[in-house]
Amino acid sequence: MRISKALEVFLAEKKISGFTQKTLSFYHDSAGALVRFVQEAEGDVDVDALQEWIAPFFLAAQERGTTNTTRHTYWRGIKTFTRFLHAEGYTKEAIRLPKVVSSQTTVRPLSTDQIRAVLSAFDTSTFRGLRNQTLVRLLFDSGLRLQEACGVTTLDVDLQEGYILVRHGKGQKERSVPFSKRTRKALWTYLKQRERYARPQYRELFITEEGTPFSARGVQMMFKRLRKRVQMEGIRLSPHTARHSFALHYIEAGGDPFSLQRILGHSTQAMTARYVNMARANVKSQHEKFSVGNDL
Numbered sequence: 001m002r003i004s005k006a007l008e009v010f011l012a013e014k015k016i017s018g019f020t021q022k023t024l025s026f027y028h029d030s031a032g033a034l035v036r037f038v039q040e041a042e043g044d045v046d047v048d049a050l051q052e053w054i055a056p057f058f059l060a061a062q063e064r065g066t067t068n069t070t071r072h073t074y075w076r077g078i079k080t081f082t083r084f085l086h087a088e089g090y091t092k093e094a095i096r097l098p099k100v101v102s103s104q105t106t107v108r109p110l111s112t113d114q115i116r117a118v119l120s121a122f123d124t125s126t127f128r129g130l131r132n133q134t135l136v137r138l139l140f141d142s143g144l145r146l147q148e149a150c151g152v153t154t155l156d157v158d159l160q161e162g163y164i165l166v167r168h169g170k171g172q173k174e175r176s177v178p179f180s181k182r183t184r185k186a187l188w189t190y191l192k193q194r195e196r197y198a199r200p201q202y203r204e205l206f207i208t209e210e211g212t213p214f215s216a217r218g219v220q221m222m223f224k225r226l227r228k229r230v231q232m233e234g235i236r237l238s239p240h241t242a243r244h245s246f247a248l249h250y251i252e253a254g255g256d257p258f259s260l261q262r263i264l265g266h267s268t269q270a271m272t273a274r275y276v277n278m279a280r281a282n283v284k285s286q287h288e289k290f291s292v293g294n295d296l
Contacts, residue, residue, distance in 0.1 A: 001090050002044045007035045010084050022147070030077020033057075047085055051095050054078075058098055068101070075100040108235045109245035115140050118237065121230045127193055127209055132222055134190040135206055135214075138164075139239055141183045143246035143264050146239040150216045153203035154191070159184055168265050175265055247275045 001009075010031065014024055037060065038045055038053045045053075057078075061071050075097060082095035110118070118140075122133035139149060148166045156165040162184050163176045179187075199211035206214040219239060227237045235241065243264070250260050261272045 001047050003035050003038055003047055003050065004044050006047045006085055006090055007032060007081070009090075010081055013084070020147075026073075027077050027081065030074050031081035033074055034078050034081070047090050048092060050082065050085075050091070051093070054095065054097055058100065072100050108241070109248045110140075110232070110235060110237075110241065112249070114232060114235070115245065118226065118230050121226065127197060130190055130193055131206060131214070132226075134186045135219065135222075136226075136242065137183055137186050138179060139242035140246055141179050142177045143243045143250075144177060145243065145265075146216050146219060148265075149239070150204070150206065150214065150219060152205045154194075154205055155203060157187060157191075157205060159188055159191075166265070173265070175262060177263055244275075247272075251275050 011024060011027060014027060034050075034053070034057050037057050038050070041056075042049075042053075058071060058074070061074060079097055082091070082097065085091045086094045119133055119137060122136075123129035124133055135149065138144065142164065144152075144164075144166065145168065148168050151167060152164055158164070162181070163178055166175050166177050167173065168175070194205075194207060197209055197211050198207060202211060202213055204213040206219075208214055208218070223238050230237065247260060247264060250263075251257065257269065257272045257276055260275065261269055264272070266272055
């Protein structure tokens with residue numbers, strides 16, 4: 001099988017398996033980068049010839065000055081692609097990849113005071129301001145991903161029990177995500193205003209003033225404007241920052257890693273363990289500042 005056809009089959013299998021468009025784009029960009037690299041140099045070679053192109057591909061990426069994070073992104077996609085080829089019998093031997101370690105970036109969550117400052121930056125006398133504040137409050141209170149928050153419908157919100165039904169990832173797996181009493185009150189207030197703008201054909205929880213769904217792109221632009229109003233040194237305010245902030249505060253307040261894993265929708269404990277380690281580091285920092293041992 002030629003590498004172009006192999007990539008086509010691989011992407012088709014992922015699409016049929018229910019992977020999101022975002023994940024499909026990731027594989028198209030990462031595994032596709034290897035295929036395009038080979039095609040430009042040698043043409044549409046047979047998949048059994050891929051092994052000899054692995055090292056030149058990563059060497060060329062390094063010589064172009066790509067970051068370690070970018071090369072690790074390529075590595076992740078290519079690893080899944082090459083494993084698929086061998087598992088399906090398209091390559092005689094398993095394709096070996098060099099070890100590419102991802103750079104560990106420091107997560108900079110917001111403090112409670114900073115979160116309060118963010119929430120106070122909205123003019124809730126307008127529908128747009130009320131919607132934006134409610135959305136941001138929900139992100140900080142639930143740890144939802146951007147796409148998950150945009151996909152929530154009014155039918156998914158249980159104000160009485162304080163849960164939101166979220167669909168995510170491959171096969172649109174479902175999980176129930178709790179929210180606090182204050183967020184419940186904020187959602188109730190927003191939903192009353194939403195009735196004035198909603199169009200019956202749209203069920204999305206967060207909508208525009210025209211009654212159409214508030215898109216992920218729209219939320220990103222809102223955060224961009226918010227960053228200009230609430231300038232915080234060393235912190236990039238974003239939906240993902242809100243997710244990190246929720247997770248770290250959850251652990252520091254005594255929440256257990258297993259329930260956090262279910263709330264965040266992580267398939268493994270690896271990412272949750274990172275928050276546990278961060279919380280320990282924060283505790284150590286606070287101990288050094290305030291322990292009576294420093295005065296003995």
